[in-house]
Amino acid sequence: MKNTPGAVQEELATKVKRLLAESLGVEVEDISEDDYFVEDLHMAPAQLSDFVDLLGNQGFETSRLEIAELENVQELIEALSSHEELK
Secondary structure (H helix, E strand, O other): OOOOHHHHHHHHHHHHHHHHHHHHOOOHHHOOOOOEOOOOOOOOHHHHHHHHHHHHHOOOOOOOOOHHHOOEHHHHHHHHHHHHHHO
16 A cells, blocks of 8 residues: 555654654644744754754754754655655
8 A cells, every 4th residue: 555645745744743842841732833833842953953963863864954944843754755755
C-alpha cells in the first residue's frame, strides 16, 4: 500500500509534535500546528535551533531549513515535508 502525500504529512506532523512536546516538557495535545514558536510556545531562538538539531539527529533532513524564517509549527512541518520529498 502506497502512502498518500496527505498521510505522509500527517505522520510527519505527529512525529514533529511528539518530539516538540518532549523537548518542551508538555503534552502532545498542548501543541497545535498553528502555534507560533515564540509567542505560543515561548521558545527562544536557541531552543528552536536545538530542536532542529534534535530533528536532524532523529533522521529528518534539516540541512536546508531556514530556521529564522520558521514562525510556527505548520511552517516547520511543511518545510520538512518538502525536504523529505526531495530525498
